[in-house]
Amino acid sequence: MRISELPIQPWARALLDYRLENQLEPHTRCKPSGGPRQFLTPYGVETAEMPDLKQIIIMDLGGPHTYRVIYMDGRPHPVDLQPTYYGHSTGKWDGDTLVIDTVGFNEKFWIDRQGTPHTEKLHMTERLTRTDYNTIKYVVTIDDPGAYTKPWTSGFNFRWTANSELFEYVCQDNNYAPDLMVGAQEFVDRTSKIVP
Amino acid sequence: MRHPVLGFVVMIAAASLLILPLSAHHEITAKFDPAKTTRLQGIVTYVDWANPHVHIFMNVGAGASMANWAVELESVIDLQKAKYTRDTVKPGDSLTVEGIAARDGSRQVWGNTVTLAGKRIFNVPEETVNRAPGGPTPRWPDGKPRLGPAPTTTGLAATGYWARPSMTILAENGTNIRANKNGLLANIADAPKVAPFQPWAKDLFELRQRNRLADDPQYLYCLPPGGPRQFQQPYGIQFVEDNERQRIFVLIGGGNRNYRIIYLDGRSHVGQVGGDDDNPLYYGRAVAKWNGQTLEVDTRGFNEDFWFTNGGLPHTEQLKLLEKFTRTDFDTLRYDVTIDDPGAYTRPWSTGWTLRWVGGADLPVHFCQDNRP
Numbered sequence: 001m002r003i004s005e006l007p008i009q010p011w012a013r014a015l016l017d018y019r020l021e022n023q024l025e026p027h028t029r030c031k032p033s034g035g036p037r038q039f040l041t042p043y044g045v046e047t048a049e050m051p052d053l054k055q056i057i058i059m060d061l062g063g064p065h066t067y068r069v070i071y072m073d074g075r076p077h078p079v080d081l082q083p084t085y086y087g088h089s090t091g092k093w094d095g096d097t098l099v100i101d102t103v104g105f106n107e108k109f110w111i112d113r114q115g116t117p118h119t120e121k122l123h124m125t126e127r128l129t130r131t132d133y134n135t136i137k138y139v140v141t142i143d144d145p146g147a148y149t150k151p152w153t154s155g156f157n158f159r160w161t162a163n164s165e166l167f168e169y170v171c172q173d174n175n176y177a178p179d180l181m182v183g184a185q186e187f188v189d190r191t192s193k194i195v196p
Numbered sequence: 197m198r199h200p201v202l203g204f205v206v207m208i209a210a211a212s213l214l215i216l217p218l219s220a221h222h223e224i225t226a227k228f229d230p231a232k233t234t235r236l237q238g239i240v241t242y243v244d245w246a247n248p249h250v251h252i253f254m255n256v257g258a259g260a261s262m263a264n265w266a267v268e269l270e271s272v273i274d275l276q277k278a279k280y281t282r283d284t285v286k287p288g289d290s291l292t293v294e295g296i297a298a299r300d301g302s303r304q305v306w307g308n309t310v311t312l313a314g315k316r317i318f319n320v321p322e323e324t325v326n327r328a329p330g331g332p333t334p335r336w337p338d339g340k341p342r343l344g345p346a347p348t349t350t351g352l353a354a355t356g357y358w359a360r361p362s363m364t365i366l367a368e369n370g371t372n373i374r375a376n377k378n379g380l381l382a383n384i385a386d387a388p389k390v391a392p393f394q395p396w397a398k399d400l401f402e403l404r405q406r407n408r409l410a411d412d413p414q415y416l417y418c419l420p421p422g423g424p425r426q427f428q429q430p431y432g433i434q435f436v437e438d439n440e441r442q443r444i445f446v447l448i449g450g451g452n453r454n455y456r457i458i459y460l461d462g463r464s465h466v467g468q469v470g471g472d473d474d475n476p477l478y479y480g481r482a483v484a485k486w487n488g489q490t491l492e493v494d495t496r497g498f499n500e501d502f503w504f505t506n507g508g509l510p511h512t513e514q515l516k517l518l519e520k521f522t523r524t525d526f527d528t529l530r531y532d533v534t535i536d537d538p539g540a541y542t543r544p545w546s547t548g549w550t551l552r553w554v555g556g557a558d559l560p561v562h563f564c565q566d567n568r569p
Contacts (some may be wrong), residue, residue: 030418030565031452048438049446053345054353055434059445064452064565066443067421069558073353082276084561108566166457168477172565173501174419 001154003114005119011145012117015148019115026109029173030064032085034102035124036140038068039158046166056091056098061151069118070100077103111142119146134160182192203502222248223378224296226410228268228306230298236245236265236305240289245282246567247271248415250318252307254291265303267293267310272318273431273560285310285319303333325552326358330527333489336439341489341523343444344435345555356555357449359432359530363549366424366505366535367391377430378412379507381405390509396538397510411504416453418564419479422449423495423504424533427551434559444484444491449559458493465496476513478502495518512539520548529554 008016019025027033037047041062048057054073060066070089077088083106091100102124111118122144129137139155142148238254241264250269255262269275272282282420292311304325310318334346355371365375367390374382381387387402387496402410413419427434429450436445444459448454456479465481466474477500484493499503504511515537522530532548535541 004245028394029568030452031568032563033564045505048436048441050436050438052347052354052438054347055495058457059447064418064563065455066453067455069449071353075352082272082281168475168479170420170454170478173478174418174454 001152005153006116007149009147009149015117015167016115019110019163022068023115025113025115027063027113031059031109032064032066032082033109033111034086034105035109035118035122036126036138036154036156037111037113038086038158039138040113041166044161045171046159059166061166061169063171064174065168077101083107087122087124094127095130100124100128102126117143117147118142121146136160164181178182216406219496221484222412222415223376223380224306225380226306226408227298228296230296230415233307234295234297236267236291236293238265238291238293239244240285240291241289243282244567245272247273247549247562248564249567249569250275252285252291252293252310254293263303265305266499267291267295267305267307269310270316271562272566274561275318275511278318278320281316285312300454320565323360325489327362327528327541327550330525330553332524333500339412340486342349342437343491343521343523343529355557356553357434357447357557358427358431358551359430359449359554360552361428361431361531361549362551363547364428365507366428366509366533366547368545369547375507377506378409379428379505380409381507390507390548391535392542392545393491394540394542401508404503409508410427414564418452418568419502421448422456422478422498422502423481423511423515424519424531424535424547425503425505426450427454427531427549428506431560432551432554447559449562450564451566453472453559453562454479456482458484460484460486465537465557476500480515480517489522491521493517493521495519510540511535511537514539524550529553551562 001115038060044060046059047059048059055073055191068086068089070091072091075090081088081104083104085106085108087105088104088133089102091098091125105118105122107120107156127139131137138158138159139153141151141153143151144150201473206398231482238256240252240254242253244251250272252267254265254267256265257263263522266328286358288405289312291429293305293307295305295308311317334342336342345356347354353543364377365373365379371389373386373390383406388398399487407558413456421429426448429448431449433449434447436447444458446456448456463483465483477497479497480495482493482499484491498511498513500513518534520532529551530548531551532544532546536544
């Protein structure tokens with residue numbers, strides 16, 4: 001989808017323009033990045049399917065060396081959810097398609113690499129279909145009445161990487177964020193509403 | 197007593213009235229001075245509800261002397277467990293904070309007590325740990341113990357993790373060393389007894405202890421808790437046994453919610469396929485086999501960029517670990533480790549502790565990086 005076609009609210013459009021200009025993505029400061037952004041790192045992801053535990057765990061290679069849990073037991077989302085980077089994900093199979101429903105995101109990351117905005121109201125539906133051995137078709141619906149005027153859908157394909165496996169990539173290996181921590185500045189200012 | 201510059205700030209050096217936090221995720225006395233007892237009244241301007249430590253910002257004083265202070269509290273996880281939320285205080289609220297001020301003189305205070313409208317908030321009670329024996333060890337169909345959760349009969353996902361380590365510093369078996377949850381020794385004179393240090397390693401350990409662990413890279417830079425330290429984290433660890441792929445994931449509750457991989461497919465300590473070749477790593481290269489009821493994990497190939505224990509015992513790239521995991525009953529995991537590092541110690545040495553099962557939940561979500569900009 002082209003940016004000009006996004007059903008985006010004016011404030012979110014202004015934020016997107018700012019981000020396109022400034023490109024200070026939280027991911028570059030080792031923040032975990034949920035939503036479609038989880039799948040948009042150079043090294044990819046690996047899934048650990050644990051049917052007896054009724055969980056699928058997606059292990060990230062990019063970012064802070066972390067993972068996302070998808071509950072496959074039919075549970076509802078908790079009512080008192082506190083916002084997190086990956087939100088709360090439940091999944092079910094629809095034929096050959098894994099359908100993942102996620103709510104409870106925080107606003108501290110970008111959902112893609114260009115900075116498409118979202119709010120805590122984001123309700124994300126992902127559909128993953130392995131259409132052949134080497135391909136997963138990924139379709140994502142962004143339903144976020146805080147930032148958009150209606151739900152919209154986009155997607156891309158994942159490509160299988162043969163003869164490889166998870167390795168240790170730790171973003172914090174080269175981490176200069178402490179320079180910006182509370183206490184490192186003479187004047188503490190966390191009042192900006194914009195996640196840079 | 198009103199300081200002309202600090203407005204309502206009252207600082208009393210009262211070393212006899214030390215109140216220290218219970219479960220902070222970095223050594224509080226590294227940043228804050230217990231002797232700088234401080235009382236602040238102010239109006240909240242911003243709430244930074246983030247791990248590892250929540251910060252409440254508030255304006256203290258009035259007019260030209262008004263200043264914005266940061267009040268540091270426990271983690272989001274601990275505060276939520278105690279039923280507080282990011283909406284417990286809001287900008288505009290009037291708070292009274294009693295705590296201890298930063299050593300560096302910046303306008304930061306560790307909040308021992310926070311009072312809103314006459315009611316104390318943000319107090320986190322200390323957990324009591326039940327170490328009574330649990331039910332039988334759960335097993336796989338082939339009889340091997342399960343280190344992680346067992347499938348439920350309720351249809352719900354199988355969850356559960358290990359936490360509440362019975363020891364929070366790495367001290368050789370047979371020593372009787374007292375240390376706090378971060379591995380800070382109660383008595384610095386105990387330092388040489390902790391392990392068979394080489395002289396340089398003892399000196400570095402003592403230096404880190406005398407600095408109250410202030411240069412801990414897990415806190416400063418959110419670097420990973422490699423080695424035994426991952427089993428000393430306040431939020432625990434979780435095992436995911438991927439039998440089909442002959443590997444076990446150790447999901448780690450401290451730091452940045454990392455995972456470590458233990459391979460059981462008979463490989464040797466070489467770089468992963470197509471991966472990072474022979475780079476020294478934070479988690480090293482771990483291969484394992486079952487020996488009766490015990491999983492024996494042999495790990496090498498560590499880098500030197502992190503602390504492999506609470507309290508800051510040094511290690512070198514020569515470090516080899518032999519870790520043994522035994523689930524002695526449903527609720528108890530015995531962890532034993534032998535440290536073989538001829539670069540830092542005069543001989544191999546061993547220690548161990550137990551962890552306690554926390555059923556019916558996955559690891560709390562903790563990212564060290566969360567309250568970084």
